Amino acid sequence: MQPVNLVIAGVGGQGNVVASEILATALAASGYRVSVGETFGASQRGGSVMSHVRGARGETPGPLIPKGLVDIVLGFEPLETLRVTAEYGRETTRVVVNPRPVYPLAVQTGEATYPDPRELIETLGTLAAELTVVEATELAREAGDVRAQNLAMVGALVGTGWLPVQPDAVVRILGERFADEVLRLNREAFRLGLDAVRQRV
Amino acid sequence: MSLHALSTDAPGEVVILSGNEAIARGGLEAGLGYAAAYPGSPSSEVLGSLAPLARDGGFYAEWSTNEKVAIEGAAAASFAGVRAMTVMKADGLNVALDPLTSLAYSGTKGGLVVVVCDDPGAHSSTKEEDTRYLARACHLPLLEPATVEEAKEMTRWAFDLSEAVGLPVFLRSVTRIAHARGSVVLGALRPPPRTARYDLKDRFITLSVFHQVLHQRIAQARARFEQAPFNRCEGPADASRLVIASGPSFTYAREAVRLLGAGDEVRVLKLGTTWPLPEDLLGAQLRGARQVLFLEEIEPFLETEVKSYWAQHAAALGPMTFLGKASGHVAGSGDPGVGELTPEIALRAVGALAGREVALRSEAFARKVEQVKLGELAPRALAFCPGCPHRASFWAIKAALELDGRQGVVLGDIGCYTLGAMQTGYFTLKTVHAMGSGVGLASGFGKLDLLGFTQPVVAVIGDSTFYHAVVPALVNARYNDSPVLVVVLDNATTAMTGHQPHPGTGRHAMGDLAPALPIEAIARGLGLPTEVQDPLQVDETVESVYRLLRTDGAKLLILRSPCVLLPSVKRLRRAAVDTTRCIGEACGCGRFCNRAFSCPALVWDRALERARVDEVLCSGCGVCIDLCPREAIAFQELA
Numbered sequence: 001m002q003p004v005n006l007v008i009a010g011v012g013g014q015g016n017v018v019a020s021e022i023l024a025t026a027l028a029a030s031g032y033r034v035s036v037g038e039t040f041g042a043s044q045r046g047g048s049v050m051s052h053v054r055g056a057r058g059e060t061p062g063p064l065i066p067k068g069l070v071d072i073v074l075g076f077e078p079l080e081t082l083r084v085t086a087e088y089g090r091e092t093t094r095v096v097v098n099p100r101p102v103y104p105l106a107v108q109t110g111e112a113t114y115p116d117p118r119e120l121i122e123t124l125g126t127l128a129a130e131l132t133v134v135e136a137t138e139l140a141r142e143a144g145d146v147r148a149q150n151l152a153m154v155g156a157l158v159g160t161g162w163l164p165v166q167p168d169a170v171v172r173i174l175g176e177r178f179a180d181e182v183l184r185l186n187r188e189a190f191r192l193g194l195d196a197v198r199q200r201v
Numbered sequence: 202m203s204l205h206a207l208s209t210d211a212p213g214e215v216v217i218l219s220g221n222e223a224i225a226r227g228g229l230e231a232g233l234g235y236a237a238a239y240p241g242s243p244s245s246e247v248l249g250s251l252a253p254l255a256r257d258g259g260f261y262a263e264w265s266t267n268e269k270v271a272i273e274g275a276a277a278a279s280f281a282g283v284r285a286m287t288v289m290k291a292d293g294l295n296v297a298l299d300p301l302t303s304l305a306y307s308g309t310k311g312g313l314v315v316v317v318c319d320d321p322g323a324h325s326s327t328k329e330e331d332t333r334y335l336a337r338a339c340h341l342p343l344l345e346p347a348t349v350e351e352a353k354e355m356t357r358w359a360f361d362l363s364e365a366v367g368l369p370v371f372l373r374s375v376t377r378i379a380h381a382r383g384s385v386v387l388g389a390l391r392p393p394p395r396t397a398r399y400d401l402k403d404r405f406i407t408l409s410v411f412h413q414v415l416h417q418r419i420a421q422a423r424a425r426f427e428q429a430p431f432n433r434c435e436g437p438a439d440a441s442r443l444v445i446a447s448g449p450s451f452t453y454a455r456e457a458v459r460l461l462g463a464g465d466e467v468r469v470l471k472l473g474t475t476w477p478l479p480e481d482l483l484g485a486q487l488r489g490a491r492q493v494l495f496l497e498e499i500e501p502f503l504e505t506e507v508k509s510y511w512a513q514h515a516a517a518l519g520p521m522t523f524l525g526k527a528s529g530h531v532a533g534s535g536d537p538g539v540g541e542l543t544p545e546i547a548l549r550a551v552g553a554l555a556g557r558e559v560a561l562r563s564e565a566f567a568r569k570v571e572q573v574k575l576g577e578l579a580p581r582a583l584a585f586c587p588g589c590p591h592r593a594s595f596w597a598i599k600a601a602l603e604l605d606g607r608q609g610v611v612l613g614d615i616g617c618y619t620l621g622a623m624q625t626g627y628f629t630l631k632t633v634h635a636m637g638s639g640v641g642l643a644s645g646f647g648k649l650d651l652l653g654f655t656q657p658v659v660a661v662i663g664d665s666t667f668y669h670a671v672v673p674a675l676v677n678a679r680y681n682d683s684p685v686l687v688v689v690l691d692n693a694t695t696a697m698t699g700h701q702p703h704p705g706t707g708r709h710a711m712g713d714l715a716p717a718l719p720i721e722a723i724a725r726g727l728g729l730p731t732e733v734q735d736p737l738q739v740d741e742t743v744e745s746v747y748r749l750l751r752t753d754g755a756k757l758l759i760l761r762s763p764c765v766l767l768p769s770v771k772r773l774r775r776a777a778v779d780t781t782r783c784i785g786e787a788c789g790c791g792r793f794c795n796r797a798f799s800c801p802a803l804v805w806d807r808a809l810e811r812a813r814v815d816e817v818l819c820s821g822c823g824v825c826i827d828l829c830p831r832e833a834i835a836f837q838e839l840a
Contacts, residue, residue: 013586021217024382028217035349036217036382039324045620046584046801060348062452063381066460066544068561083578086570090562102818104581105624108799110792112579127569137817146817176205 003056004032004163005065009084010076011102012049015150018177019074020051022154025173026165027055037063046105048080055164073128074157076136076150077102078120085127095128096157096197097121098136098149132160132197139192148189155193167194208254210390218385220349220378221246224316226385227356228286229258231312234393235278237263237271239669240698241290242325243379244318248288249699252710260393264701264710267636267669268293272300272315279313279369280405281397284360288316291330292615292635296670298335301369305339305415307405308367312360315341318374321498322541325376325697327615327633329539331500336371336476340415342422343371343476344431347451349383355431355473357388362425366418373475375498377449377541423477431473432482440468442554443490445503447472450496453547460548463555478506487511487518494554495525496547500538504528524554584625587802588820590762591618594690594736595626596798596824597760598659601746609657609750610646612639616663617697618690625799630661637662637670640687644674647683647755657750659686665695665703667720678755679727686749687757689720690736692764700767724757736760739827765820774836775819776802776826778812782833785810790830798828 004027010016017038024034032055039049054061070088075081075097085095099121106112115123125131136152143152151174158167174186206216207226218226224247228236236255238248248262255262261278265271268289278285289297294317301315320326336343344359346352356372363370426432435455444467446454451471458467470486472478487493487507495504504525511518524530526537531550552558585592595618602609613621613630614637622630632642639660646658662671667689678685695701702708707717724731730752734745742760749756763770786792794803794812802818803825805811814825814834826834 011581012583021382025217028215028384033384034217034382035384037377038380038382039376045586045617046581046625048581060350060383062456062544063349063377063383063449064453064544066453066456066548066561079578080581082573083575086573086575089566091566100817102815103801103804104579105584105799105801106582107579108801108804109624109796114579123573127566127573 003054003061005070006053006072006074006163007065007070007084007088008051008053008074008076009080010049011080012045012047014076015147016049016051016076019150019154020053022170022173022177023163023165024053026169027053027163029169029173030164030166032056033058033060035061035063048083050084072157072162074153076153078117078124079114082120082124085124089127092129093127094130094162095124096132096134096153096160097124098153099133100137132156134193134196136193139196140189143188143192144185148185151186151189152193155190156197159194159197207250208258209387212387212389214387215384216387217382218349218353219246219380219382220352220374222250223349223353223385224356224372224374225250226387227353229254229390230353230388231357231360232284232391232393233286234260234283234311234397235275235285236260236288237265237274238288239265239268239271239293240695240701241293242698243320243376244288244290244316244374245698245701246379247316248710249701253712255711258392259395262710264703266704268297269300272297275313276300276304276309278397279309279311280403281399282311283397284312284393286314286316290326291317291319291332292326292328294332294335295635298339302339303407304369305341306407306411308411308414308418309363309369310367310403312363313369314356314359314363314372315369316372316374318376318379319499320376322376327619329499331502332371332373333476333502334500336373340419341369341371342366342419342426343373345373345447345473345475346378347448347471347473349378349381350385351431351473352378353385358429362422365425366421368418368422375448419477423479426474426477426479427481429474429479432471432479434468434470434486436468437465438468439489440466441489441491442467443486443492444469444494444496444551444554445472445507446470446496447475447503448498450498450542450547453542453544454496454551456544457548457551460561461552461555461557461559463551463557467551467555472503475503478510480510483507483510484514484518487521490521492522492524492554494531494550495523496531496542496550498542501525501527524550582624583620584801585617585620586765587800587818588765588822589617590692590736590760590822591621591690592625592800593739593822593824594688594742594760595621595629597736597739597742598661598688598746599627599629600743601750604743604747605657605750607656609659611659611661612642613661614639614666616666618661618663621661635670636666637674640671640674640678640685643685643687644678644681644683647678647685648681657686659688659750661688661690664689664691664693664705664720668704672723675724675727675729675755679729683755684753685755686746687755688746689757689759691720691759691761694764694767696764696766700764720759730754730756731759733759733761736762737822737824739824765822772821772839774821774838775816776814776821776823776834777837778814779833779835780809780811782831783811784831788831794825794829794834798825800825
């Protein structure tokens with residue numbers, strides 16, 4: 001089996017770290033040696049954040065994916081998804097994206113312009129070998145809290161079948177990681193994401 | 202955090218740990234008895250993962266007031282024969298350096314491991330420091346893990362080394378270890394023995410006569426490094442092209458060799474014991490090499506050390522070319538010693554060494570990427586979180602200084618509030634240095650009246666910073682009667698590094714309650730006039746700052762409102778724009794809430810041409826409600 005190289009792209013505060021931890025644990029459950037490289041700290045405060053999730057048979061891969069070797073981009077924010085796909089992707093890169101913008105400070109202050117959301121997704125479509133758009137924030141709202149969009153996105157990715165990860169494994173891992181209301185919320189968001197994509201396939 | 206994976210006693214089991222958790226686990230497998238740290242990214246999660254396990258594990262864990270006290274506490278444990286660990290970021294090492302250089306002379310007893318996490322690329326730091334230079338300056342041995350798994354093994358080994366040579370041992374981690382995750386094979390847990398005791402025959406004295414002893418101890422460490430399991434060479438033994446790599450750069454080097462298909466031409470020497478260098482091993486590996494490439498973070502440390510070794514043995518080793526950051530062959534994002542060493546940099550450098558190239562993506566894809574015009578996409582600057590009380594505080598300070606009109610100067614330091622120097626904090630901070638430096642600087646500015654200085658000075662600090670480094674500067678300002686206003690942005694936690702407790706919170710690292718040491722009690726004890734104000738009440742805050750600016754002597758204003766990311770802070774309501782009252786560009790406010798106040802939750806609805814509150818982001822602080830000139834924003838209760 002080929003190594004798996006996945007990047008999760010988003011904005012600080014969107015739940016990248018939890019998503020990467022769950023996907024890495026699920027890859028390990030499928031028999032991979034895994035490695036995750038991420039940035040948090042200052043970058044949590046509204047900056048661009050990126051998690052590199054890698055799985056390989058045999059020796060554990062390094063924490064960062066070389067540009068041009070990314071198989072899948074899981075994008076929590078469209079502008080960041082475009083940035084990362086263009087920078088790290090290649091012709092075979094497949095993309096799952098939440099189309100809901102989070103506006104950068106420079107856009108608020110009027111120094112920069114946010115691209116037209118529809119054109120943004122179209123551009124992303126020209127780069128991606130396959131593109132799946134998931135209204136994950138809406139699915140998370142349905143699950144009970146908009147902040148659970150990260151788990152809706154994890155569900156959507158697992159639903160595409162692009163990653164060697166079983167839905168049951170993720171449900172179990174969520175049970176080990178969370179409890180009570182947060183567990184219920186995250187499992188529901190995961191299920192809604194999973195179903196939303198599976199219905200299309 | 203995977204606390205279960207961290208504390209499970211199942212030798213041989215493979216679990217996924219972060220680098221920081223792996224270091225903690227290494228301690229647990231080594232019989233750690235005492236752990237003390239001051240939080241600092243990317244190091245914070247080492248103690249953060251040890252603390253919840255301490256009580257059941259029979260060891261002590263502490264968030265110390267600063268790194269100096271942390272290392273002194275750990276040294277006490279060592280003197281009592283207990284294995285101890287202290288953890289800090291590179292900046293923290295500067296604070297701990299005075300006792301640490303002394304400990305090198307006095308020696309230690311129980312294993313003492315000093316974990317320092319450097320931050321190449323300064324992802325969550327204000328500067329890039331390379332701890333290896335300070336290990337050399339301290340004369341203390343240093344280990345550099347290349348992977349998360351090795352971080353655990355090295356930590357365990359470091360305790361044995363420390364006891365064998367009687368010195369503290371550095372473990373130098375970096376962001377791509379600390380904040381990486383990886384598969385780790387667990388070893389057996391080892392509970393600490395309950396035999397702590399100071400043997401009165403022992404003496405730990407810092408005196409210059411021990412300088413020579415220190416050199417002997419370093420020679421012993423060097424001898425052990427020759428046999429350490431962390432140095433190894435991959436590739437054909439007779440290859441004249443040699444890569445010497447340390448830290449995560451080794452994994453990039455290995456992948457680069459594979460991607461380039463250069464495995465038959467290039468050898469990779471992985472060094473895990475980087476100061477003092479294992480010279481016999483190095484000499485053996487250099488023999489036959491003609492071109493040597495160095496992949497390391499941050500500065501060209503190995504490059505310089507190896508070149509120095511070669512100069513001493515040039516006759517035996519023959520001519521050699523050295524390629525690295527110092528020679529200009531391996532650059533970071535600009536100059537040598539700047540930025541992270543990425544897989545791309547490693548690929549280019551190893552490619553140049555091997556005379557090979559590899560394209561990872563097709564030309565057709567590259568052409569499509571060109572059309573995206575990456576450089577023109579809106580950049581994403583750091584910003585205070587929606588509802589962050591610091592935004593309100595900086596707004597009020599700036600407004601009060603404008604009212605005052607004497608060109609007041611605001612001085613800062615390190616924390617979330619460093620962003621006060623950027624757009625999100627209205628460029629209010631004019632200086633940023635070490636923790637507490639703003640108060641020391643303010644104390645100095647305040648005494649320049651003799652030299653014609655007439656501007657008021659304000660020092661902005663955080664609550665955790667107050668305890669860490671501010672008290673001596675406050676004593677200085679108060680005793681020398683410097684007319685400074687110190688503003689404490691008290692958000693009830695150490696926010697930037699992930700909500701660690703501090704002496705004002707009434708909570709210890711191990712979770713038990715403790716009588717808090719309120720900032721105002723300490724300040725009043727020093728005889729400083731002290732006021733407390735809620736910064737989310739903007740008008741009142743502006744009034745307080747303005748009034749205090751116009752009083753004599755040193756004084757303290759506490760702007761107290763909890764960090765909105767604290768789990769205890771519940772969202773009960775949010776702001777909403779009344780689109781019948783907001784009249785958009787016609788208002789004349791120039792999109793004030795959006796462009797001037799710039800909370801990330803205040804967005805501009807292009808279709809409606811009105812301000813809109815992003816309900817995902819809004820935390821309901823209500824500051825924009827007070828600031829909107831048309832009173833067009835109101836609270837909306839959440840169900």
